[in-house]
Amino acid sequence: MxxxxxxxxxxxxxxxxxxxxxxxxxxxxxxxxxxxxxxxxxxxxxxxxxxxxxxxxxxxxxxxxxxxxxxxxxxxxxxxxxxxxxxxxxxxxxxxxxxxxxxxxxxxxxxxxxxxxxxxxxxxxxxxxxxxxxxxxxxxxxxxxxxxxxxxxxxxxxxxxxxxxxxxxxxxxxxxxxxxxxxxxxxxxxxxxxxxxxxxxxxxxxxxxxxxxxxxxxxxxxxxxxxxxxxxxxxxxxxxxxxxxxxxxxxLNLREHGPTIISCPTCGRCEIDIISMTKKVERKTRNIQAPIKIAVMGCVVNGPGEAKDADVGIAGGKGYGLLFRKGKVLGKTKEKDLVDALLNMVEDLRKERRRGSLMHRY
Ligand code: SF4
Known part of the structure; x- marks a missing residue:
């Protein structure tokens, strides 16, 4: 542009x-x-x-x-x-x-x-x-x-x-x-x-x-x-x-600022409550300043692939879900622990990026 x-x-x-x-x-x-x-x-x-x-x-x-x-x-x-x-x-x-x-x-x-x-x-x-x-x-x-x-x-x-x-x-x-x-x-x-x-x-x-x-x-x-x-x-x-x-x-890719949430619209394949999960992720991450792309996807079949641009993400299944980073699946966790696992990954990434930017500065 x-x-x-x-x-x-x-x-x-x-x-x-x-x-x-x-x-x-x-x-x-x-x-x-x-x-x-x-x-x-x-x-x-x-x-x-x-x-x-x-x-x-x-x-x-x-x-x-x-x-x-x-x-x-x-x-x-x-x-x-x-x-x-x-x-x-x-x-x-x-x-x-x-x-x-x-x-x-x-x-x-x-x-x-x-x-x-x-x-x-x-x-x-x-x-x-x-x-x-x-x-x-x-x-x-x-x-x-x-x-x-x-x-x-x-x-x-x-x-x-x-x-x-x-x-x-x-x-x-x-x-x-x-x-x-x-x-x-x-x-x-x-x-x-x-x-x-x-x-x-x-x-x-x-x-x-x-x-x-x-x-x-x-x-x-x-x-x-x-x-x-x-x-x-x-x-x-x-x-x-x-x-x-x-x-x-x-x-428009003109600025980077804070979290960007990539969440799917959900469809008939979705077996988790994606709307409330996404809202929770948004609420818990809104004060982060570092640019982080976070995906909250409805199903394990298409989720990780559709959101491969995300830094970290989750994709829901039946009773469990996948954790992924840049489209690569890292592991599996129970549905009830899925959002907290994602928030932990976001926090790790935030610290990493902060360390990186401090090293860059000095
Ligand atoms: S990620 Fe899965 S649940 Fe979400 S819209 Fe795509 S196919 Fe449907």
Whole structure:
């Protein structure tokens, strides 16, 4: 898969664009003024592998919380601000690693200049973007409705404001609920600019439907080489956004992260409770960071062969099951002990990989 090479910008310690790995980000769902709840949620997200976190900054009190939040977290912090340039200045002062603003909403040009001056001084990028729901009125009149070219024109308008102030540390997003519109808009803008693109389907819905919509929209773009960072927006726990984000990247072999579970759909040959076994394996392994492929297969006849790509796996029989590694059968165990035997193999592999990565590091 060839990726379009965009300009590289830095969001704290995380690179974006220029061919570096595609990052997974999320947004907190707490009230930013509630510092302890926000820090708690960000730490949980860090443990799940979130690499950049954005917080809403709707008022001065929220802006004043940023300093405390920033000191307590490891991952880069992005401040999401609308309209009030003073909030953006406060956020930059608090040490945030990126601003999400639309300069067109900030008002007088001197206010935008102030923000740009502060961002330049601290060397932090700005993400500009359009949401289909907030397309400027003149563009709605010109294009009659939300169309991909309308979204692109709106985003480029924001970009030009920054470029005219000699600011080019820019990331762009163009989000809509409608997947084909979003995909087309990103494809169009990707031809017109070289700035890194932040991908997402906005207001995607509850986790099940939202994950499908996001996987399709983000996936189509990534598969054609477009996109430098992703955020899956779900009406639900932000941890799920991160998990789904990695599943999308892993499905396209763009990132490795934590366990990948290969489980069969079960069929008439299956004589074990594969669904509850797989759920248990998923629950028990979800906090592992090392990339491990784990197979949970329904029958000994086809299981090991169908899942030969897995690092470790089990295949059920009648009252017993097989343990296998990379398609090779290692042994047999009673059905009731099968999941625990698999979890032991996963743990051994995790330790092995950790030892390997430590040796590699020193
Ligand atoms: S692994 Fe066996 S039980 Fe599972 S779907 Fe394939 S044939 Fe059916």
């Amino acid at each position: 060839r990726r379009k090479k965009t300009k590289k910008v830095w969001v704290g310690k995380v690179g974006m664009g220029g061919g570096v790995p595609i990052s997974v980000q999320s947004m907190t769902k707490t009230d930013t003024q509630n510092v302890s709840a926000t820090i708690k949620q960000i730490r949980k997200l860090e443990n799940a592998g979130c690499e950049i976190i954005r917080v809403a900054v709707p008022n001065r009190k929220a802006a004043l919380s940023l300093f405390k939040i920033k000191r307590e977290i490891e991952i880069p912090l992005v401040a999401d601000i609308h309209f009030d340039y003073r909030l953006a200045l406060k956020a930059v002062d608090s040490g945030v690693d990126k601003l999400r603003i639309n300069p067109g909403n900030i008002g007088a040009q001197w206010k935008v200049k102030e923000i740009v001056r502060a961002a330049k001084e601290r060397k932090i990028p700005i993400r500009v973007g359009v949401n289909a729901g907030s397309l400027p009125r003149d563009l709605l009149t010109k294009y009659k409705k939300v169309t991909p070219p309308a979204l692109v024109e709106a985003a480029l308008r924001q970009v030009r404001i920054l470029e005219n102030l000699n600011f080019t540390e820019i990331v762009i997003s163009l989000k809509a609920f409608d997947v084909p519109t979003t995909v087309k808009a990103y494809q169009l803008i990707s031809k017109k600019t070289n700035y890194p693109l932040h991908l997402g389907i906005t207001e995607a819905g509850l986790p099940e439907a939202g994950s499908v919509r996001s996987a399709l929209g983000i996936g189509i773009l990534l598969a054609s080489g477009i996109g430098d960072t992703i955020r899956v927006s779900l009406t639900g726990d932000p941890i799920q956004e991160v998990r789904v984000g990695y599943e999308i990247l892993k499905s």
